Amino acid sequence: MELKEIQNLIKFVAKSGASEVKLEMDDIKITIKTGSDEPNITYMQQPMAQAAPAPAPAAAAAAAPSASGEGTASAAAQSAGDDKYITVKSPIIGTFYRKPSPEKDTFVEVGDSVKVGDTLCIIEAMKLFNEIESEVSGTIVKVLIDDMSPVEFDQPLFLVDPS
Incomplete structure (x- = not known):
């Protein structure tokens, strides 16, 4: 043929x-x-590695200035206070969404308590919407990424206070 x-x-x-x-x-x-009229949505979860105690906040602080344009002095001050927090990182490359859909509320806000298995956000990769679940219990201290922003593999997304 x-x-x-x-x-x-x-x-x-x-x-x-x-x-x-x-x-x-x-x-x-x-x-x-042939394509159908209904979108085929597959949810996929990949295990997230826990951050190492000292290097992870420094990496988070180093990534923050390049993404937001902050100076190195504020990044150094920020990393000093972030030592006690656990950094939740992106397991994949994609687009970060804080809400399940535009008309719904965000999954988590600063100050919310989360437990293992709670959905923190969604990352869209190649038309697949992947729910990112918490691997730690604690309180959300900071959201490091704006809604609908592109994220890279291993990029810090949230800071969680485990205490």
């Missing part, structure tokens, strides 16, 4: 309204799936 024939087959399947077509010949297998 030549490329032109495959392209014509794809066009035919798309016009026919079929959601999936499988074609098996002697030496070739082709499966054509």
Whole structure:
């Protein structure tokens, strides 16, 4: 089967309204799936590593000035007070959302108590919405990322006071 024939087959399947077509010949297998009107949302959770006591706040303070444009003096002062907090970091690259949908309330606010398994935020990666759950119990001290902002792997998202 030549490329032109495959392209014509794809066009035919798309016009026919079929959601999936499988074609098996002697030496070739082709499966054509067309998109549906309903979005396919898959929730995926990846384990988050706990922060090391000393290096993590320094890394959080170092990441904050580059993202927000703060000076190094305020970052150094901030890291000194953050030693007792646990940093919740992004397990994936994507877009950070504080709400489950635009018309709903945020998952957590500063001052909220959280326990292990509570949803803190959602990170969208490649059209998949991944709920990020707390791995520690405590109180949210600071939200380090603005809503609907891009985040990198291992970027600090929240500071949690475990006491």
